[in-house]
Amino acid sequence: MGTANAASNMTVTYKDDVSTLDPAIGYDWQNWSMIKSLFDSLLDYKPGTTELTPDLAESYTISDDGLIYTFNLRKGVKFHNGRTMTAADVKYSLDRVTNPKTQSPGAGFFASVKGFDDASSGSGSLSGVSVVDDYTVQIELSRPDATFLHVVAINFASVVPREAVEKWGEDFGKHPVGTGAFYLDEWTLGQRLVFKKNQNYYHAGIPKLDQITFEVGQEPIVALLRLQNGEVDIAGDGIPPAKFLEVKNDPKYAGAIVEGSQLHTGYIALNVKMKPFDNLKVRQAVNMAINKDRIVRIINGRAVSANQPLPPLMPGYDPDYKGLSYNPDAAKKLLAEAGFGDGFETELYVANTDPQPRIAQAIQQDLAAIGIKAGIKSLAQGNVIAAGGEVDQAPMIWSGGMAWIADFPDPSNFYGPILGCGGAVPGGWNWSWYCNESIEKRAIAADSMTDPADAEKRMAAWRSIFTDIQDEAPWVPIFNEQRFTMRSDRLDGPDGIFVDPVHIPVHYDQVFIKEGQ
């Protein structure tokens, strides 16, 4: 184990400044894994996998009706400020994240907890969470929720100490105090963050590093050159497109680049409430018009082409589903059958950050080949999201750069907000405005199968839900992004932690420095 090294330090770079380290607020690429290293939740995932494992909770039980979860907490866990964590802290943390005053973007994940509606309207508190004794927490749900164990593992469910939150108020995100493997030692806005090893961490031998230095404000290309020079250990933003082929084809870096799948699908949302996409044949034609392999080539093969909403890494993915394959002639025929033999004009919305407008242009050319003239609206991300949230604004949206990746590894997460009826509301994220009552019922039924013995049955249910949705073609699934992380020679650890599907982008707790470096 590399922990024997005196003062082992790793340097990680990012372009953008870290926005916040408050686990109730942080929801972006850089701070996701940082927060996971500073804080802990009741459950976590085994490093490099999507498999749940106990963390702050040593064990748990679920009542037969699936409504009451009882968590037995680990004893002797200390916050960075030295105080012992107890069940009251868990309750406080869940109350806090669902309190509208906190303005947490993750509050909605707790919607199945009893009392959520009162809490989110500000008229009451999260009554479902109760402290049984110092080391036992009981959470009562208002409806069965098979994803609930994932919910208590998500960053937003991190346990925070009340006194520190009240001391710093809205600045808690700059002065985070948790129970995690590291604590924040220094933060110079816009320049550097230093994480130091938590000597009292309850997992033996973790973390393996003494210190992590995050340098921010570094262009990805600069970061990569510095990595090649040995000044940096991990370029947090990944390998920039311009350097990708160069380092990928260079045998010198063969061992340094780790490739991994992500819980990500890049798709075109077709607005089923807008003409002519209200016509199934038109949507199918669009699905068959796009040459996905060419788009994958345009992004240098950093993805695999997709044919259904779920990514292959996600439980419930159907490897046998054929979907609609590329066939422009059949697409043209379908268009003609739908009464658009001469094509039509429409608009494709896209976020204006590279490479999204480029991908949109490739889509545009493929559509033109079957007679669809799609004008590109390349706008700031906020404007695209706003247009997608209106029923009559955006006929087509390319999701790249906005739909990010799944919040947790469960197929349910790919339905509710982005394909379910709940998201098909003004301001929602279901940009295709697809809302199918019978599918909605099946989804609710699937998420009510809380007995672990039903897990297989539940996955089968979700599998057919997603393939049935895809048969109605509200989306054109284009590709599933692959992640490539380049690490310096000094770093070691199983490959999986460098492309961890949950601790994104890297599982900082598990990395170590090679002997003798």
Add this chain to the structure above:
Amino acid sequence: MTTYICRRVFEALLILIGITFVTYVLLYLVPADPVRQIAGRSATAETVENIRRQLGLHLPFYEQYWNYLSALVQGNFGRSYIQKTEVVELIRSRLPASLLLMVGAIAAELILGLTMGVISAVRRNSATDQVLMVVSFIGVSAPQFVVGILLLYVFAVLLGWFPIGGYGTFSHLVLPALTLGFLGAGWYSRMMRSSMLNVLEQDFIRTARAKGLSKARVILRHAVPNALLPIIAMIGIDIGIFMSGIVVVESVFGWPGIGQLAWQAIQRVDIPIIMGVTLVAACSIVLGNLVADIVALFVDPRIKLR
């Protein structure tokens, strides 16, 4: 004089208030909902409404603006919607980098521009003069992102003399400062040339030459200082051009200044940050113009007191 300065300061204040108003109107019109960005994709309609109320974004426009202005008068720029950090703190952490970049750019444009201008004037109508004129025209014709990327390619990628980007040491500063100052250099070289030509024709220069002083000595000791005065007044005006330039230059070089802060905030509809940066930028522009006018007053007392 004092009354003139007082009146100008008062006018400047009015202009700044006007700018807060215009910016607020424009941001109000941007068709993107900041609350949706804060609330995330799993938020219920109720959560969204709640956040909207807390931020006061459900109020009619004039009330929102009034609240903003009243807070501003008390020195409160508000908190970033997304990061929840005080805008003042964000700006304070990034302003030094932008100021450093501007100081570097002023140094670059003066050194380049004045040297070129003096040489042109002394070698009037020679081939050197012509070439320098064309160079100065290229300076005002080249967009900063092109200059920046070219300098990066030649001096950082090909030659490796300077780092490819980043912040911290003097060598990090050189290329961004040159990029930002390149436009001004073109402008100053032409101003310096004509200003020098004026001075060189004046009597005291002829007298000095007649006294047998060397040409170089006359130029450096007498002509340059006199030609310099009107140019100094122009530096204040440069601030406005720099304030536009830093958005681009900081993004090309990954410089951690307020330009990048503003650009990221615009992408995410983080209105308090956009307002804050616009205001800081406008303040420096107004201040720069004011200083320029006052300096010009001392340099050339013939300027009418409007």
Add this chain to the structure above:
Amino acid sequence: MNILRELLARKLGLFGLMTVSFTVVVAILAPWITPYAPDLQLFEGLTLQGAPLPPNSQFWLGTDLLGRDVLSRLIYGAQTSLIIGVAANGVAVLIGSVLGVTAGMLRGIVGAVLMRFTDLMMAFPALLLAIVLAAIFKPSLWIVALVIAMVNWVQVARVIYSETVSLAERDFIDAERGLGASRSRILIRHITPHLVPSIIVFGTLGISTTVLLEATLSYLGIGVQPPIPSWGNIIFENQTYFASAPWLVFFPGFAIVSLALGFNLMGDALREILDPTMKGRH
């Protein structure tokens, strides 16, 4: 024709005129002289791994990241730059002149309000203003032109205003007024003709500013919408590759600088010929 003759006599002015004329001719002839359609994504335009091709015998200036011919995109990009340059600057000069003359003729409260508003817009960081305006409207070619016009009229208004004021104070205008000439007669017969030189100079010099601003907006990804080629968005789309595919930045960069230089040299020569007392720095 005197002006043209004088322009031809000045080396730099002539060079500017030639650069501009060349760009105009190329832009007009674009459909006939481009080897490929500007938005055609060619299969053979990319390597199998998806990298762009450097200049070669088939693609003289190489290909971009979508496998399109850079030369064809550059030629069509000239259309974009010129259309926006002329339209946006035309609107800016129009707004600026009308406001400037109005404020200068009327003075009083109307004039003061107009000029204070102009001062206010002067203090706005121009690029930030353009970025926010571009976020309000869904961008298209004409919206970009309008946004640029809304940023660029300020300088024109200031100069035209001060010229109008100084003209209005001259003796011969006073004499006319004494003879009972109406305000509109004075405006049309005496003020406007004297403003023409300034307007011509702004009309030329300003195009260079406009071309640069359009390029910058497109470079930031908020200008002309793809796949319409603009010299700025060619660089925007390909800039991350500048170290490994520099031709994708050099050629459009060179085009922008040449056209802006052309208009600058032409405008500067016109200014010397017409000699309006311009204080604006462009």
